[in-house]
Amino acid sequence: MIYYETLSADDLKNEIEALEKRYNAFKEQKLKLDMTRGKPCSEQLDICMDMLDIPAKELRKACDGTDCFNYGVLDGLPEAKALFAEMLEVNTNEIIIGGNSSLNLMYDTIARAMSLGVMGGTPWSKLEKVKFLCPSPGYDRHFAICELFGIEMIVIDMKQDGPDMDAIEKLVSEDETIKGVWCVPKYSNPDGITYSDEVVNRFAALNPKANDFRIFWDNAYCVHHLSDKPDMLKNILTACKEAGNENMVYIFASTSKISFPGAGVAVMASSVDNINSIKKSLTIQTIGHDKINQLRHVKYFKDVDGITLHMKKHAAILKPKFDMVLDILEKELGGKEIASWNKPNGGYFISLNTLDNCAQEVAKLAQEAGVALTKAGATYPYGKDPRDKNIRIAPTMPPVEELKKAIEIFAICIQLVSAKKFLK
Amino acid sequence: MIYYETLSADDLKNEIEALEKRYNAFKEQKLKLDMTRGKPCSEQLDICMDMLDIPAKELRKACDGTDCFNYGVLDGLPEAKALFAEMLEVNTNEIIIGGNSSLNLMYDTIARAMSLGVMGGTPWSKLEKVKFLCPSPGYDRHFAICELFGIEMIVIDMKQDGPDMDAIEKLVSEDETIKGVWCVPKYSNPDGITYSDEVVNRFAALNPKANDFRIFWDNAYCVHHLSDKPDMLKNILTACKEAGNENMVYIFASTSKISFPGAGVAVMASSVDNINSIKKSLTIQTIGHDKINQLRHVKYFKDVDGITLHMKKHAAILKPKFDMVLDILEKELGGKEIASWNKPNGGYFISLNTLDNCAQEVAKLAQEAGVALTKAGATYPYGKDPRDKNIRIAPTMPPVEELKKAIEIFAICIQLVSAKKFLK
Structure with a gap:
């Protein structure tokens, strides 16, 4: 059962008010957080840097x-x-x-x-x-x-x-x-x-x-x-x-x-x-x-063992970011039945589905608070998500502190957009 | 006037015999000389080697x-x-x-x-x-x-x-x-x-x-x-x-x-x-x-001055090769009216035109003596040189000593193929 359906009209209004307060507090910070693309972060690029110091004579x-x-x-x-x-x-x-x-x-x-x-x-x-x-x-x-x-x-x-x-x-x-x-x-x-x-x-x-x-x-x-x-x-x-x-x-x-x-x-x-x-x-x-x-x-x-070993260094940087995103999503959205997402064992993304017809609004609201998400709909041909519900989260690039804020704002936006659907 | 036209039948036969003797002497060396492509030689590649030793941190x-x-x-x-x-x-x-x-x-x-x-x-x-x-x-x-x-x-x-x-x-x-x-x-x-x-x-x-x-x-x-x-x-x-x-x-x-x-x-x-x-x-x-x-x-x-300066190093390696090719062509073929060629101020090739309907035969003969030339006809669409006379010489890649032999053999082949055209 969707959480907001269980609330009285007054409780729902209070809930929305509280969410708006949190949203506006973030908005006032005039943040500029980018989660649009699946790009490695700077620390990931550091770990490979010495590849470029292999002497020329060994490359001939x-x-x-x-x-x-x-x-x-x-x-x-x-x-x-x-x-x-x-x-x-x-x-x-x-x-x-x-x-x-x-x-x-x-x-x-x-x-x-x-x-x-x-x-x-x-x-x-x-x-x-x-x-x-x-x-x-x-x-x-x-x-x-x-x-x-x-x-x-x-x-x-x-x-x-x-x-x-x-x-x-x-x-x-x-x-x-x-x-x-x-x-x-x-x-x-x-x-x-x-x-x-x-x-x-x-x-x-x-x-x-x-x-x-x-x-x-x-x-x-x-x-x-x-x-x-x-x-x-x-x-x-x-x-x-x-x-x-x-x-x-x-x-x-x-x-x-x-x-x-x-x-x-x-x-x-x-x-x-x-x-x-x-x-x-x-x-x-x-x-x-x-x-x-x-x-x-x-x-x-x-050899491939070398690649496997190297990828563990990437994982050590990325795992905490994925964990943090999943923790915040769980904390903010868990049990509310307004969003679902996967817990991936690898890769670069977390895919989240909102209630139907919410994704574009969520992305717009997040954008207005300074959080750039991959364009809602982008994960479907012609950019048209038929149920307007899928959002791709790309947690790899932003520094941990920025990511934390970005996901919190994002989760607030999901709650806000969903809650308002149930306001009579 | 084409030189071979000026000779008596006996003189022409003697000429061909002398050329064949030179040709066979080379053939017996079982050479493997490659002038097929316009590739830089190894020394040219040396001069840029230190580009690859620029430290990684300067490339970021x-x-x-x-x-x-x-x-x-x-x-x-x-x-x-x-x-x-x-x-x-x-x-x-x-x-x-x-x-x-x-x-x-x-x-x-x-x-x-x-x-x-x-x-x-x-x-x-x-x-x-x-x-x-x-x-x-x-x-x-x-x-x-x-x-x-x-x-x-x-x-x-x-x-x-x-x-x-x-x-x-x-x-x-x-x-x-x-x-x-x-x-x-x-x-x-x-x-x-x-x-x-x-x-x-x-x-x-x-x-x-x-x-x-x-x-x-x-x-x-x-x-x-x-x-x-x-x-x-x-x-x-x-x-x-x-x-x-x-x-x-x-x-x-x-x-x-x-x-x-x-x-x-x-x-x-x-x-x-x-x-x-x-x-x-x-x-x-x-x-x-x-x-x-x-x-x-x-x-x-x-900047471009850096490139210009760098290209002088290439020229210092290539100029003697081009000069040598042109010298041998002049010495072997000059005044005989059986071939014409340019003296380029730059680039990677010397283009030579034989008498009509000789290029393929020249390339074949050279090949048999171990000299690989760019396929005759390759310089025309569909590989079809309508007058079968153009041959592209690529003098950059072979070491000087090899190049010298290759061009001498090539020049002998041109004379042989041309001379035989006038044998009654």
Whole structure:
């Protein structure tokens, strides 16, 4: 039962008055708090700083003798392929090392499909209609790529163990214009959930009507644990192979939130056939990506154990922030039945659902008190949350003291907006 | 008069015999000499090595306070824009700092035009036919992009001061399907010539039938002088503005052959309208390029004088190689009227024309003696040199002693192939 429904009219008025008092006290502080994007905080960036002090002479020769200061090597240094293949649990011939941005790799993959088609298929731009399935809430930058290229987006509900697979199975098997689905399978953006083995198996066993249907598996948070008991994600490429669908998935990842956002190494993994097909046009697009930065990352992390160890340092900084947010939410909103949220084991976000038709108002009210949240609706295709209830909290970037204030204000706003709904 | 025409049948046979003897002597050495690509040599890469030893702490904060270790900054750091705007003689709001590859920027520009159109125009992929003008001999990687996207290429002859402008003016004014022209205006690839002011002015004053016609001005060798009296190239963007055509040109450059090929900084310059239009989709493609590497370059070079000084070190290494090649060509081929070539003031190539229908045979013969040349025909669209006479010499990469042998073998091959044409 929603807390405000249990109150008398007078008690409700008093409650709102008390909330407004707290709200205005914060407002008077003229704060400027930013929780819009999932950016690492300054302390996180400190821990990787010494990677940039590896001497130049150690960055020159790759293990196969390649001069990393010169042109060449389209798909990545052997040692970079080995490191990131291990991280993604794929073979070294199933990976391409890209530039500094996995988003750019995803964009390129869609752009290539639009102009050139997928593995010899008709270029998507030549088709009357192209659709993508968009498990939502999801990542706004995925949806923005679709919107730019005129790809129609279909919202798929998210459940506690992944997207609604009944809906996905039905749609892809019936509709040839559905060419892809966006997934953030581990510590999902924004829900923070990890797809169950069953969900992964059902993805791998899809029987799409379109031959050139692909799963865009953005494993952005593959090693980004907050807990000592991290979630386990079943390997999608292995599952696809077992199901006889090995060409159906593109996997993406990067070190943006491992080393440096914007100066890390992005990677893409897929079947050998897909990789070879991509390389045919990639070789026209570029001579090769930044090998010096690849070697820098390999020298620094050495192997996946090195990455795992490094990620514990990130977790040590982030865990207290997530805990604090969850504590305040519980303290302010717990038991009131006016909001629900997840307690993620990793990733960069806490996703919160308000009562229906409250999210935009909450975000507006928070903004007026100096707290910038990710735009309400941003987690849905076209920025339209059908029930106007999802808000993505990005607790990583602000310093602890700022974050504390921001979340308190945010929680007050949720209570205010909800309470007013019940005022007769 | 061609030398071999002046010889008696016996003298010609003796000549060929002597050449074959020299050729076979080289062949027996089982050499493996590579002149296929315009790559810097190892000594050139040494001179920039200390850029990579700039301490991490100096690479963190940009002049405007931006944390270069974190996400953000779509179009480049202010100081990077300032440096490269100065290098290209444009304003800081007329430039975008890209990733590690200007080829990738050019590819993206074509890909964007194909999928999304140019400044609101119809996407080129929706048109029945798209054509590009290709001054030839030219850069094979430009032509490869067109071929990949199914853009029909029209060969335009190169003259001593640039492309045949009569032909270009006529074609673009009559044919709406012509959407672009490839140019390497300074120390051109492969001819090594610099466009005259008149040619630049005529480009700027073009009156294309297609509104979305663009000049792709690949100023790859803008500061790559071999002489103390460098060629001067008129500023195309200024010329376009003066002619009322300011949106007609895209300019590209990179530090690939200034700092590190594959780990440098690529840039693109154009009118403010074009730049703003590009940024609208670039912001969907990526959050930003590698700011740490941008700052590294700015700290190292400081300003254009720093780049100019640095390029003198490259010239000191390259000039003797170019001189040696030209000396051997003159000694072996001079006055024989069987080959012609330029003496470039900068850039990375010497372009040589044999007699008609000899280039492929020369390349094959050289290959058999262990000298790999850029594939004959590669300097023309579709790899088809209509008169089969152009060969691109890339003298930068091989060590001097290897280069000497390679060019001598190459010159012997030209004489052999030519002489045999006159054998009755």
